[in-house]
Amino acid sequence: MKWTIYLLTLVSLVSCTEIKTKKNSHITPVSFIEEVPTLDGRPIENFWNLLEWHPIDQNWIGGPFDHDDFNGKYKIAWNRDGLYLLLEIVDDTLYKKSKDPLKLWWNDDCVIVYLDEDNSGGLHQFNHNAFTYHVALDGNVADLGNDKNPKLYNDHIKSVHETEDKTTYWEMFIKVYPDTFLDDSEIKPVVLTKNKKLGFALAYADNDTSTERENLIGSVFISGENKNNGWIDASVFGTLELVE
Template identity: 75%
Template structure:
């Protein structure tokens, strides 16, 4: 009788503590490219024309905005060395008011790239179960490190942008690091393969001329009241499906 009670208790414990993984929500197929883009903010390579635009239109922070003030979309591709991201951002005012890249980096106009290498979801505020890369206009890339301090990850994302009128084109190469990454230089990026699924979202922080950002507009729908949950919770990311 005691063993029966013990086994029932063990089954209950295992079922109650079962690890839950993130669902493959808002799945976006990403096509393979053999040739690496020239990162210059000028999307002149032919394969960019073959890929579909995806919208960046979910208002996570701030009030309503006019599409003359902001409009954004992106395209993606991949090869073994990482993801390649093209953005077209229409913004009538581009602001870079904080010179120190490790201070108030979220309040300047910037692109935010959310990456969860194994699409597992979960919390990532002070660990690298997932990343929230803030890509600044000067090319600096900031996220919180495992030491709980803002840290530069300029070797994780290489970016270039060009602005013509109110339209800015960004091109980025995003290296994908595993969740065991702990800010040590000996951990290498993952070699990508077909059928891999990666948690992902991209957002644009828009500040026309204020002390704080006025809007944060993202690429995925986030349920609930806290639309800006992605910086600590990878469960709200979408899912990239690498196809070849």
């Protein structure tokens, strides 16, 4: 009887551990930069040339698409103030229908930044255990607040993009806020340091003038049928590891 109780307790402990473990084990090293890029949508700073491209190629929502319709990749760097992001997006149609940045923002063409400051994973739909920032073509940044209503977080991410023909370069500066952040609070972003790990993923919502987005293409592989789970569960994010 004692052995039965012991085994049941052990199974329970293991199960609890598995629940808390992140589902995605992908790790991306991120280089430190001293030079601060000018956010102008023109990646002319030399350090951008030294960084590795990472693909945005996982089809989370929608049917097959060809290379001319969409292809994307990104580079990322850090300093103590935050993350610096460069995206190269080839898209034959840039579409923004909603004039109200807090209505149906997910159906317009936009970049989505998924960020979990302490890489803890877990649910975050209506709290700031993690963020799902939707960065619109007009620069507005939307996510759900802790009151379950949509809000703008334009002071969290600054972005500029420039388009030539079908190619758009986005440059972004991202402040990293802790999971203790509350809307309308005075909580400051964290200071980033070497060896810190953050939960992170990117996606691009692609819409070629339809009533709803046609594809959501992400940067990390997500197993299972429901691949659009990042806006609810940060456990599917990949991991950034800050290095020098």
